[in-house]
Amino acid sequence: MFAHPLAMHARPGGLELSYPNRSQIVGATGLEKYEYPYTPDLTLGVAGLNSPDTKTDDFGDWTTTALWSDGAQTLRATFGHGLPFVYATKSGGDAQVTFVATPTVWANYGNVLGVSVNGRHYGIFAPSGAGWAVNNTVATSTLAGKDYYSVAVLPDASTTTLNDFKTYAYNFVTGSQVGWTYSPASATLTTTFNVSTVAKEGSAAGTLMALYRHQWMNSSSVNSGYTYVSPRGEMKVVRGSNSFSMTQKFQGVLPYLPDNGAANTLNKTQLAAYVNEANTSATLNPTGDSYWVGKGLGKLAELVPLAAQVGNTATQNAFLDAIQRVLQDWLDGSGSNLFYYNSTWGTLIGYPQGYGSEEELNDHHFHWGYFIKAAALLQQYRPTWASGATPQGRTWGASINDLIMDAANWTTTTSQFPRLRNFDPYAGHSWAAGHSGFAAGNNQESSSEDMNFSSALINWGSVTGNTAVRDLGIFLYTNETAAIEQYWFNQSGGVFPAGFNKPAVGMVWGDGGAYSTWFSAEKEAIQGINLLPIQAGSLYLGRNPAYLKTNYDFLGREPNTWKDIFWSAYAMYDAAGALTKFGSGAYTLKTARRKRTPTSSCTASMPWDRWTPASRPTCPTMRSSRKAPPAPTPPITPLPAPSP
Template structure:
């Protein structure tokens, strides 16, 4: 986590994927974007999740924007300025530091703080250094007297934004962005005011124009013609001659000539920014245009001043001045008097996988076949975990599919394809525990289970979704009919994949479901990983290579589905970020990293610089390798500079201790024979997303083909050229359904059959066998029935095998088709009570072939239920109720009054959430294992009624349900309206790492307390009848807030007790291991402790990451009897070593020595 022609119309044919989008010529736009199907995804998060973006206190957030911004569409995230709209840090209503380059900015109550960082620092622990150009304000741009309670987003473009302030009397709007030396301001309610950090040197005063220097930085301050500036001490003010606009610009020097040059463009206000691009297949050329929209406040000047980053000016002829600016990305060069500029780059092609090179291949196919079999395991075939780790598992499977074909193992290939299809459909069908939920407030899809802040911080969507899209492209190649196959909601699987693309990289401007280009920053040339940018160092991105994996997946998916708009979107992302990575992550031209940094790469690019570190490890393999993986054929961009790859590898200073296959595969672009020697007999542990089969084939492919040759291009996007000595190898992939001839720029041609990868050295990948599939699916596994009622039954069966994948299952009832489903279960309803039915199931594939039936299953429904009598027992066993479903219990009420319903849980799980509805009233209740909850329902009349219980969490199983009439003519409480008193003092006598015991004093009530409601972090956790409760299912070393209130029999509720904050105990973490992914905020003077478990005496290294938005955080680490005071910069990871730590359980304590200590990941390793 932009793109098409100028201007950007709606080009993506997404939901209408195949029906409306043929393989159109490159100049033909595809159809309009989709509308999001209402039933395609969940609209709520699963129990225990956050439900969407939150701040650091855990509160759900809405976008901080004005009505003007809200009218534009869904809110952008993952921008350099996102901390304005996404207030991640609780207590900060303005912004964190924003690095637009050349300017850096920070919103405050009085306006916009502005600086021009030129002073470089190298900070961090030895070996984990970061270079940075930290923000320091030179002045605040504002309005006299402005004291706004917050800052909001008012408008935005692709790389510009407008922020808004208002205190009810005065208002300010300021526009700024990448490459703009100017900040443009409009105001109401007071004089324009620029407050400098120190008294400025005024070296030019032209009345309405000032040339000033402060902190060694030069600025122009521009008021309308006819206005004047009054400078007094550190403040410049102006009435603006009755106008409402002014601007300020950072100047390259302090000459009056430069000031007057910038004055020409000071009144041409930037109002928007947009990138467009065009891919010319014949010349393999990508042309990208970066355009500003402007409005002249006065004067006749057109255009503006645009400062270009190195990756831009190296590929553009638009620079027309000698002006330059300092930035963390190297020298920025200036184009003056322009409203746009273009860059032109060659696209080097993307392949889905490396080919079988025939006789030139140096691998042993028997060995490759053995490695394929070794990878064909249950663990590989069943990816588990959150959306990132399942994605990595899908990526692994996608790489194995062609390898199984190359060794002729059709059974393994089918197993790999089945696993991809099964997993994708499990996540995309909107059902079960793995699914995507659409958050309408933020216009985003969140995959559950979520990981690494993909929910509460909107982090890393492009990283996660890239693997899903890559796997889908593999299905599109081998099982093309899957793309148009129907989801349970009647859409297509291809449309669901396109929604993932829209979430991370929507290229259109007219969709109401997703913001435009969420992750990718067109001007910066790369994506930002953090949704909120809530750091003092600005936003950041760690794994540039996983960003490239996303782009390459779009190229292949778009090509295979005939969607040139998606394909060209991927080409734009891939080509642009290639040049950004070479400069800003790898410093390959030596123009970015400062002298003295001493590293060949950074693990993370920050807004203010770059760090040789990661969020998760301080090891060199992790820091360098996270920008290499995943290894795919699309990783060929790494091979554009093979000598650099040797430098990168050599900087490890030894052979890699981990991720060996990642480094060997990268090294092979420099020296494939040497990489094969390192691979040797294959005695190593593959990286989590790798297999020995893939690495073995990858190294041998490069050994046969040689190094990447960037001097030759092709007239199709899916190609690559290699050179070994004087001999070139030409490779191309044909994503279409008919044979094509690919022409290379040196005149070489290559005939490529449909959906094959072909090498000029010979050898082909066996073609997919599904285009004319006549093979029927196998028989589904054993058919069984469960949950039999008087009118329904749930059927389940094992998955059927098929060479091209099962598309649906047909359920027959008494010999007649009853239902068609895509999964391996079906709920059959509408049955008669006490009746025998016969069921059987068969599979159907995408080509329409049907397999044999299962054996018959006979099911007899239960007898018809009769209405229970109230008062009395409704049922002795309510049974299991699936999450989100309801069960109705008919009753006949014989006497009117207030009824108390008692519901007992027979589940083994605590805190199961249910809703009980009766007589027009309903209650949300939490019931523990084996416990009974009660709820009172007033004014119940006689006659036939129904009690409905709805499960609101998994694992709901009910026992007895009964009802008692509490009303009587002599009962003084029959019409009770008096609320109970407040319970006595709430305390916690004991706690563990996962539970807290609570006690409180009894509350008073005129008619007696019926129950107590226990709230956890503001949400009802459980309901009990006594004065104590055991709250379980908590996270270790986590602070929770509890409060309790009383409810009487009439339903009156009393006041809450005071809040009680309890921090759970730490569970011991085995060393080495990740202790926690987020320590969180620690108040000054407070501590947080964690237990570590060591099996033997070890030297222990603690790796601590700062997640604070402050420039540094001071705290003390106490472990093994030693206390170490530390000060850690924003975003930094530092190691702390403790030698000779004995076996057993040890405690590490983190004590804050300053305010604002907010720590991230804590990891314990050995050395």
């Protein structure tokens, strides 16, 4: 688990810790990955603990409390993004810290140790009046009859830093919650990160929190000189507070790209021909699993305003009729196309499922974003649709809201869905793998499809008058814009390590970033998967036009595939040049398709996609299953309306 600055691994004897602060570049030439590998330093636990498993005992928006129990000893450990501390409580035995090698003890105040192991520095904090007994690789303490202690990774090996960290070592973090406020008048999003703490001893207030690059670049809260290394670049520390905030400008999202009227040089005759060309049975009847049907809905949603711009009302209505028919077919709870609520996992699953969206809960935000986008467009043109009744007596709009709740429940009162399932508020972006069972942590490939989801929420919230959904979309969209610019595109040069000479990564992992995909080793796929689908919400790509040229030029040639995707992105750098590349219309436009089945090149592409450091599958299979949908059991019942 890569929480940064710490990383951790649950073991039978407790929580193993690492501070991954050294990078390496691995993988086949041309398909490299940079990573900060997990190399353990110590395990915090309880003497004699041998737990058969580790369970989640409590959680916040970016913190977790894990529980170990073997019937005689118990350990609870709280950790999370940005926390240099792990906070432990125990029962049934002495507190125990086991090092991977005999540590260098450079400070010993009885209850506080300053130690170094593997060249990394830690503070070990027991209650006042307690002491640590260090014997080779093991430190133990009775904790003076208390049940708590903490361990912190230190920025350096100075006693000044150790004493400062001691000030906050007993303020145990007990929860975390993100909040956001959007001001339409100033187009300003304020995101606030709060942790709750309980003081085990002492009178100090607050704690220490390390901010990721996209956070401190948009915050004035940093008030210390402490820094940490991470796969996301330098982290900077807020000291002595329970909260910090970010302030960002939201630059707007359009439902579609408009006709510019008299200033437009658009050839409407040519556009009308394209609209007619797209009016086919295949376009009007998208088929496949929930991802591919969603992609088809996304295409239809793009075509509707184009038909309107050339005055082709009949074709426009044909596109709208197709969107309405397909959406209602999937939302009516019957037939072979449906959404099924699984109460065990608190999730909606679309059948036919695709790419592990069922058995691994992968990619729900990717799939649902297309459905929501199409629903927003339909509602814009047919304003009574959302209030129409479903066969179960609900409304179509309520069913779309369930898709939103499944991937990004914004409430704190709804037990039907977990809060912000796919989105990691502290990391600033979503994760795509539902299980996250990789030694490299979790991952997300297509940041642009994540943005398609966010922009769809903005549009849906706007056309339905639901400001909570609109502002949720703005929160997701604005934060991920900053995260993409830094962690996928390295636009300010502060994230990718020296020697990783790529303009982008195809995938962000917990321990780094990879110039690869799940489905292809081609440059067009690696870079293009973070551009598609091109839509009005893609204009965030143009915040740094010069970067788009750098990205394009790295191909080293004109693209062999996804030409229209690259030309559309290139147009945000050089519109006239993009039109020249497109030519006079001889090029036949292609729908941007993702073939996410692993290819024969996957061994070279993804050698780091591994379950454990010692066991690496030869080919990623986690996101490529195509099982036929089972008959849902128990029978489908209407979902109750989510809490407002």
